[in-house]
Amino acid sequence: xxxxxxxxxxxxxxxxxxxxxxxxxxxxxxxxxxxxxxxxxxxxxxxxxxxxxxxxxxxxxxxxxxxxxxxxxxxxxxxxxxxxxxxxxxxxxxxxxxxxxxxxxxxxxxxxxxxxxxxxxxxxxxxxxxxxxxxxxxxxxxxxxxxxxxx
Amino acid sequence: xxxxxxxxxxxxxxxxxxxxxxxxxxxxxxxxxxxxxxxxxxxxxxxxxxxxxxxxxxxxxxxxxxxxxxxxxxxxxxxxxxxxxxxxxxxxxxxxxxxxxxxxxxxxxxxxxxxxxxxxxxxxxxxxxxxxxxxxxxxxxxxxxxxxxxxxxxxxxxxxxxxxxxxxxxxxxxxxxxxxxxxxxxxxxxxxxxxxxxxxxxxxxxxxxxxxxxxxxxxxxxxxxxxxxxxxxxxxxxxxxxxxxxxxxxxxxxxxxxxx
Numbered sequence: 001x002x003x004x005x006x007x008x009x010x011x012x013x014x015x016x017x018x019x020x021x022x023x024x025x026x027x028x029x030x031x032x033x034x035x036x037x038x039x040x041x042x043x044x045x046x047x048x049x050x051x052x053x054x055x056x057x058x059x060x061x062x063x064x065x066x067x068x069x070x071x072x073x074x075x076x077x078x079x080x081x082x083x084x085x086x087x088x089x090x091x092x093x094x095x096x097x098x099x100x101x102x103x104x105x106x107x108x109x110x111x112x113x114x115x116x117x118x119x120x121x122x123x124x125x126x127x128x129x130x131x132x133x134x135x136x137x138x139x140x141x142x143x144x145x146x147x148x149x150x151x
Numbered sequence: 152x153x154x155x156x157x158x159x160x161x162x163x164x165x166x167x168x169x170x171x172x173x174x175x176x177x178x179x180x181x182x183x184x185x186x187x188x189x190x191x192x193x194x195x196x197x198x199x200x201x202x203x204x205x206x207x208x209x210x211x212x213x214x215x216x217x218x219x220x221x222x223x224x225x226x227x228x229x230x231x232x233x234x235x236x237x238x239x240x241x242x243x244x245x246x247x248x249x250x251x252x253x254x255x256x257x258x259x260x261x262x263x264x265x266x267x268x269x270x271x272x273x274x275x276x277x278x279x280x281x282x283x284x285x286x287x288x289x290x291x292x293x294x295x296x297x298x299x300x301x302x303x304x305x306x307x308x309x310x311x312x313x314x315x316x317x318x319x320x321x322x323x324x325x326x327x328x329x330x331x332x333x334x335x336x337x338x339x340x341x342x343x344x345x346x347x348x349x350x351x352x353x354x355x356x357x358x359x360x361x362x363x364x365x366x367x368x369x370x371x372x373x374x375x376x377x378x379x380x381x382x383x384x385x386x387x388x389x390x391x392x393x394x395x396x397x398x399x400x401x402x403x404x405x406x407x408x409x410x411x
């Protein structure tokens with residue numbers, strides 16, 4: 001008779017099965033979990049670079065100023081702190097290659113009214129007009145200088 | 152000025168290391184891949200945003216810019232940032248607990264502005280509230296993710312690992328601010344990344360870039376020279392749902408009690 005207590009071979013079989021399960025788990029884990037998982041926290045470190053890799057679409061006003069002398073036009077005006085792309089649209093493609101992508105033509109009235117049309121929810125200190133009564137069909141730029149509106 | 156051997160070696164090592172890093176960065180820029188340049192030190196930033204409700208005019212430029220910059224699906228129910236209009240009628244403004252029943256609308260996220268739909272009565276109260284991911288320091292959405300696909304980055308941005316996301320939607324339910332959605336093209340979750348591809352290159356976020364009134368300002372809490380320190384010091388700020396202890400890093404100036 002073998003050593004140990006009665007029916008001990010059941011326990012041995014169970015232990016072997018358990019051991020195989022643990023090995024399978026460790027093997028699967030080594031294959032499935034990326035090497036850089038858990039370096040900086042409970043995530044894949046490479047995900048930071050994945051998020052960084054998206055292309056930039058808005059160039060930023062510093063890029064505009066490299067070619068366009070915007071400082072003089074905007075100086076002292078009410079629009080001095082407004083970013084170029086707030087009105088002119090996303091232009092990183094134009095900044096990368098000025099010949100390849102031209103900035104779109106702007107439609108002054110709709111553009112101005114987006115910010116300056118009257119809306120009671122706007123702060124009272126923000127200049128607003130009722131576009132119909134104010135302009136009587138004229139274009140905003142007939143009277144106002146878009147880059148440096150005095151009033 | 153005398154330079155001893157130890158000092159010279161230390162300076163020389165620093166010089167070599169620094170020029171090495173710059174040279175490495177330039178190699179990527181020259182190849183047209185500036186985004187891969189390794190000059191961003193993740194340990195030296197802790198990003199936050201300051202939003203001044205008293206400056207927001209509800210023009211929706213931020214919503215439009217965000218959609219373009221981050222390739223957000225065009226349909227009017229997918230937003231990484233959006234603007235809400237709150238309206239409290241005159242009879243409610245002075246009533247007790249007026250903040251319980253504000254009327255809130257956000258047509259297409261405010262992307263095309265807000266139609267003037269409310270009566271022009273005196274005594275009502277209305278204002279705009281721009282919303283985005285609050286980039287919580289203790290994010291409920293991160294806690295519930297079963298696979299580690301969403302996480303708080305070491306520089307304080309809550310990001311999504313699209314390769315890892317299984318689209319289970321737990322985080323969509325967990326976010327108390329409603330800032331997450333499932334991208335119908337990939338069936339993975341999407342949310343504001345605080346323009347991580349821009350801020351790690353020294354640019355500001357797309358929404359801050361186009362905000363005409365400066366109502367939104369990106370700030371780096373770990374950079375002592377950043378104006379956000381002065382803004383937080385000189386304004387009475389509040390975060391959304393402070394009782395939930397999410398550690399929100401989007402600070403609002405002029406936040407009304409009715410805002411949820």
